[in-house]
Amino acid sequence: MATAYDVVVAGLGGFGSATAYHLSTRGVRVLGLDPYPAGHDLGASHGESRIVRQAYFEGSAYVPLLRRTYELWDRLARDAGERLVRHTGGLFLGPAGSRVFEGSLASARRWEVPHEVLDPAEVTRRFPAFRPPAGTAALFETSAGLVGPERAVLAHLRLAAAAGAELRHGEGVTSWSADVDGVVVHTSGGSYSAGSLVLAPGRWASELLAGLGLPLRVERRGMHWFRPRAGADAFDASRFPVWIWDRDDGTAPYGFPCLDGVAVKAAVHYSRVRPADTWTPAELSDLLAELLPGLGNEHLRSVECTYTMTPDEHFVVGRHPAHEQVVVACGFSGHGFKFTPVLGEVLADLATGLAPSYDLSMFDPRRFVGAQR
Numbered sequence: 001m002a003t004a005y006d007v008v009v010a011g012l013g014g015f016g017s018a019t020a021y022h023l024s025t026r027g028v029r030v031l032g033l034d035p036y037p038a039g040h041d042l043g044a045s046h047g048e049s050r051i052v053r054q055a056y057f058e059g060s061a062y063v064p065l066l067r068r069t070y071e072l073w074d075r076l077a078r079d080a081g082e083r084l085v086r087h088t089g090g091l092f093l094g095p096a097g098s099r100v101f102e103g104s105l106a107s108a109r110r111w112e113v114p115h116e117v118l119d120p121a122e123v124t125r126r127f128p129a130f131r132p133p134a135g136t137a138a139l140f141e142t143s144a145g146l147v148g149p150e151r152a153v154l155a156h157l158r159l160a161a162a163a164g165a166e167l168r169h170g171e172g173v174t175s176w177s178a179d180v181d182g183v184v185v186h187t188s189g190g191s192y193s194a195g196s197l198v199l200a201p202g203r204w205a206s207e208l209l210a211g212l213g214l215p216l217r218v219e220r221r222g223m224h225w226f227r228p229r230a231g232a233d234a235f236d237a238s239r240f241p242v243w244i245w246d247r248d249d250g251t252a253p254y255g256f257p258c259l260d261g262v263a264v265k266a267a268v269h270y271s272r273v274r275p276a277d278t279w280t281p282a283e284l285s286d287l288l289a290e291l292l293p294g295l296g297n298e299h300l301r302s303v304e305c306t307y308t309m310t311p312d313e314h315f316v317v318g319r320h321p322a323h324e325q326v327v328v329a330c331g332f333s334g335h336g337f338k339f340t341p342v343l344g345e346v347l348a349d350l351a352t353g354l355a356p357s358y359d360l361s362m363f364d365p366r367r368f369v370g371a372q373r
């Protein structure tokens, strides 16, 4: 048996990289394992941009975590010496009663997240590229913005390594076992023992957690870049915030400002009329013509990514139901990235026997295991 570690982290993507950073900067001996190169594009943490926001339509219970995640994004940027989050503001639009608008408003009011409610004319006056259809309500969240997932993963990994974490890319976990003494992890390159194990394998979770029978569904999502007909300036971050549009036909596209002076990214988050991954770039630009008439339909490129969905679309974060020295982090259901700093901190707490200071019951892995019995 090779060297013993305090904690093995399996998976060094969004959540594993953050966990390795929090553990190693606390002086914990960490081994991080991943079959693919750092910052790769085969999982869920690539594609230039992710929305960060706090007026959370998915549930106001997320907001305490989001407050902490903002603090930790700032800390990471300071430690890494680079700008990671860009606060463009965020527009969350939909008909009155829609999940995105009403849910964002409920969270903003409950937690006093700075926001304004705007009618369509006011949206266009403030952000001229947007022409919301009549009857659309919009919540503008001042502190929303975007983060680059590849840069964030690489920053977490770089700082984890600098703090002493041993990170092995090209070495995936093939199996693991746990007993009262800790865990033993087998990889393509050897076997390692540790006090505890954090499993953060993204869309591959069902392979490493087969015994748990989590009801995870992996879905493809395309991200599409267009050259705006109205010119890149109209979509510059100074006058074009991140946005999510909950349409009354049950489709929710979203997008970002122009980050490179050329291209504007948009995608479909969910769609109740047809599978979200079946929207072609041409269909998406047609769909967006109403809201963003200056976008046009000159498609430049597309990149594919994956959502790992749970039935209730809440995360799976907590101790393994059968092994308290094993911590599970998966099922982020297409909205996890903004939480990587705070849940990295939470996972580091769980892996070292500390009680996290948040109510994590919504993410309890046992909610599905129990449901299947």
Ligand SMILES: Cc1cc2nc3c(=O)[nH]c(=O)nc-3n(C[C@H](O)[C@H](O)[C@H](O)COP(=O)(O)OP(=O)(O)OC[C@H]3O[C@@H](n4cnc5c(N)ncnc54)[C@H](O)[C@@H]3O)c2cc1C
Residues within 6 Å of the ligand: 010, 011, 012, 013, 014, 015, 016, 033, 034, 035, 036, 042, 043, 044, 045, 046, 047, 049, 050, 051, 052, 149, 171, 172, 173, 174, 200, 201, 202, 203, 204, 208, 221, 222, 223, 267, 305, 306, 307, 329, 330, 331, 332, 333, 334, 335, 336, 337, 338, 339
């Ligand atoms: C198109 C798209 C848009 C999104 N938009 C947003 C957004 O705007 N805002 C937001 O907050 N979230 C967003 N998300 C969700 C967010 O990106 C994901 O929730 C997050 O990236 C998931 O991180 P992860 O660590 O679970 O997975 P990953 O980053 O994929 O990491 C999993 C890692 O595990 C490794 N691995 C696999 N098998 C093994 C093994 N056997 N042993 C060891 N390691 C293994 C993989 O190689 C990988 O590196 C979006 C996702 C997609 C796909």
